[in-house]
Structures are given as C-alpha cells and as structure tokens.
Amino acid sequence: MFYILDIIGTIAFSISGVLVALNKRMDPFGIFIIAFVTAVGGGTLRDILLNETPVIWMRDMTFIYVVAITATITILIRNKIDYLRTSLFLFDTIGIGLYTVVGVEKGINAGLHPLICISLGTISACFGGVIRDILCNEIPIIFRKEIYATACILGGIAYFLMSKLPIEEDVVFIVAGCVVISVRLLAVKFKISLPNIYGKA
Amino acid sequence: MFYILDIIGTIAFSISGVLVALNKRMDPFGIFIIAFVTAVGGGTLRDILLNETPVIWMRDMTFIYVVAITATITILIRNKIDYLRTSLFLFDTIGIGLYTVVGVEKGINAGLHPLICISLGTISACFGGVIRDILCNEIPIIFRKEIYATACILGGIAYFLMSKLPIEEDVVFIVAGCVVISVRLLAVKFKISLPNIYGKA
C-alpha cells in the first residue's frame, strides 16, 4: 500500500513540475527533466546525506517510467488541466504526507536524533519543489507562502510523540502521514499562514 | 586517446563558462569558479550519485590546471574570441560526446539499468552547463532551446544498440560519441529543434 501511495506522490509531483515548466515555455525535454527532479529531488538529497547511494531512482526503474508517462499525458491534456487543479492539490498533499514519513523512518533506521529525522522527512517532501523553482529561476515557493514545510514538521513531531506510546508502527506511520495532509488541507481551506512579521505592506 | 579528448572537453567547457561569466561582468575569481563548475560539474554529480568519492578532480590534478590555464588565456584574448566561436562550438560538442559515453560506461560498470546509464551519461554531459546557468541566475539554456541533451540521449541509445552486436568495445565507444556529435552538428546546421508544443507565439 505504501508503494502505491509513493507512486501517487511521484505522479503528483511530476504533474506540478510539468505545469511550472509549461509556464516557462520549456521544450519537451526540459519539461521532462523538471518533472523528474521535482519528483525525485527530495529523495535524492536525503539519500546522498545518508550516504545511501546509488540513490533510489537508480535502483528502481518504476520512478523513471512513472515520471515519463505522467509528463507525456500532462503535456497532451494541458489545456484541460485546470479542471484537475483540486485533485492535483490533493495528490500533491498525499505526496508530501508520505514522503515526510518515509524520510523520518529512514532517519530513525540510521540512528539519528529525532530533530534530524524530522528534518530529513521535511527535506524529502519539500526539496524537489525547491530544485524545480531554482531551475525555473524563481524564489522557491515554500519560502514565501502557505503552510507547506510546516505541515511536514508537525507530522514528523506527531510521529515521534506516537512512537513513545504503545501503538503499532504501521498505525504511527499512517496517522503521522494524515497529520501532514490534514494540516495542509486545513491551512489552505481556512487561509492560515505563518505569522506575518513584516507589518502591513 | 580518450584522456586527450577528455582534456579537450574540459577546455571547451571552461571556455564556455568564462564567456558566460564575462557577460555577467564577474571578477577574475568568479570567472574561474564558473569555468571550473562548468567543466567538472557534470562529472561531480555523476560520481556523487554513484558514490565514487572523492570525485574525479580531487584525485587527478590535471583538471584544475587545465581549467586555470584555459580561463587565464580566454580572459586575456577575450576581445578576439569571436573569431573562435566555430571551433568553440566544435570543442563543446566533442566534450558532450565524450562525457556522455564515459557516463554511460560508468553506469554499466556499476551494474545499472540501461536507461539509468543513459541518464548518467546525459547528466555528465549537461549538468555542468546547468550549474553555470544557475550560478549566473539564468534559466538553464538546455531547457529552452537546441538539440543538446537529446543528442546525448540518442548517443546513449546507440551505445546500447551496438553493444548487443559483436562489435569491439572501443569501436562502440567511438561510434556512440560520434552519434552525439553528429546529431548536434546536424541539428544546429539545419536548425532542427524539438517540436514546438506552444503553437505560434
């Protein structure tokens, strides 16, 4: 089941990469590359930091196929993609929820401090989008608005709080992922953002 | 012979880095750094992904010397460099041809899937230029125009098709490199580009 969610996350991140690249009028090759780095960038940095190389997409071909198929379909139906924005947002949110928990687990398996594990989870979930925005010459969106990384951090904290209790590991995994997803959905629905420290514009 | 081609590639990539940095009016130190990352960036990312560290330019001093000498000469003769544009383009193309094949071979030696090997070859050839453009605050040129990475991918495919046939390894190496070079030369000569998916501007 996690594997399926992982693929859903990859699809969602690929679509978000394609949309940004189309907006910059890149050629099909550029679009594919942006989709690919958005989908695998976070996991790649995580694995390099943990010295788990060759990184994931070099060992499991599924990722490269999923990105290629997703990017092709997205390019073909790009004129109708506006109807898809809501499901896109949902996919993307499921993606960061899952990537966060996988990152946290990898950190725990490597015997790292809880704070570092949460950082790793957040990096896994967010860094793909950061590279996407750098390659497209924009300030990464997660630095500017929306509860995004904050949701990942809260999910990571939930993971550690629950792991102190007598709860099965699978349940911890799922609930922590749901915390990430819920926080982001609620933040967007109720337009909650981090405190504005600049005063009125 | 491959070593000589490798150095020619390094020279060509260094020159291209210097030209972009001069255009941004960087100081001599900045120019050297841009030349260096353009020349070694692709191989560095490849080796980090393969966990072959310390990376190549830390083990073989030749690269750092070649970049330093090339950058110095290019800065000194920068007013006459326009006469050199054609040979520059040729050097650069030889460079990506060679770097592609070296990357593919490294992937094969690490026992990776053919598609990953081709990706590694393309990364080796193209990533230096990507970092150069990011550091100079531009959208990487390979995402925007010209058959560039596409040539690398076709060369990588040629490599694998030939390796199924009873052809000597050295010949496969040279022919695949020539495929990259020919595709790019022909694409530029006949102004071939990837299909425009945006309609008329």
Place this chain on the structure above:
Amino acid sequence: MFYILDIIGTIAFSISGVLVALNKRMDPFGIFIIAFVTAVGGGTLRDILLNETPVIWMRDMTFIYVVAITATITILIRNKIDYLRTSLFLFDTIGIGLYTVVGVEKGINAGLHPLICISLGTISACFGGVIRDILCNEIPIIFRKEIYATACILGGIAYFLMSKLPIEEDVVFIVAGCVVISVRLLAVKFKISLPNIYGKA
C-alpha cells in the same frame, strides 16, 4: 577553543542568512531554512565531496540549535540590527577564517593534494553564502565583488607554507585563520578589489 570559534562562525553565518531572507520578505520558516543553509551549506558540500556522511549537522545537534536560537533572536531584534553591522562583519570574517582552516585540515587528513585542500577550505567558507544567494534568486555575491574567496585562498596558501617550517600545528592553524581575517579586513578597509578587467564602465 576551536569549537567556540566554530559556533561563532555558525552564528555569524546564520545572521547573514536571516538578513538576506528578511530582505526578500520570506516567512519565518523560509528565514530559518536560509539561515541554516548559509551556516551549514559549505561544510555539507565539503563532507559530501569527501564522502564523510552523515554530514556534520546530522551528527552534532549543536549546529541546529545554534541556528534556531540565532535566527529567532535576529528576527526579534531586526529593527536594531543596523547598529550591529560592524560586529556582524567581524563575526562573518572570523567564520570564514575558521571554516577555511578546518576545510584545509580535512583535506590533508584525507591525503589530498595541497591545491585541493585549499579548494576544500574555500568551499567550506564560501559555499553557504552561494546557496543562500541562489535560493534568494540572486547572482552569488562572492562572484561579483569584494576580496572574499581570495582571502580564503591566501589563508590556505599560508597554511601550507607554514607547515613546511618547524612550527607547531596549533600555531599554523591560528595564524592561517588570522591571514584570512586580516586580508579581508584590510581589503574592505582600503577598498581593495580584484583587478577590473572590463575597463571603465
């Protein structure tokens, strides 16, 4: 004592990151991330290149705490930070002095060529600022003005010249760090910069 200087360097780099991020009107999370990568970015790249992973801030929690506290305080007192500019510049300079020498030493311990060791030192000292500027969508400042990396390179050379003489290692360490600091302070005080190769603007 080195550990204290190391923390002073981390504080100074964090403050510089916060100031750049405030200037870009990032939210508190973005500010913290920029402060963190500015402080640890150089050491992270150095350790990845040397294959010393998990990298330093994953093994020693001090860095993450220091950045968090520094960023919080800097945000709170940001309206008074102009009074601090001089001490900031001094901290920053102490930081690059120390980071340079630590990088050089790590290279020596890995048995690398002196030129590579000096490069590693310079990378440790400068790369954090480079990532900071890339994430904030600016051409990295060290490529454009000021004797910055040049000071690191001169410090690294001083380190190797002294290590040929019968001088105690600790003294070499301190003097080389002071060379970096002095060169930068003098360059800024007397407005020395690298030769202008572009003629009058």
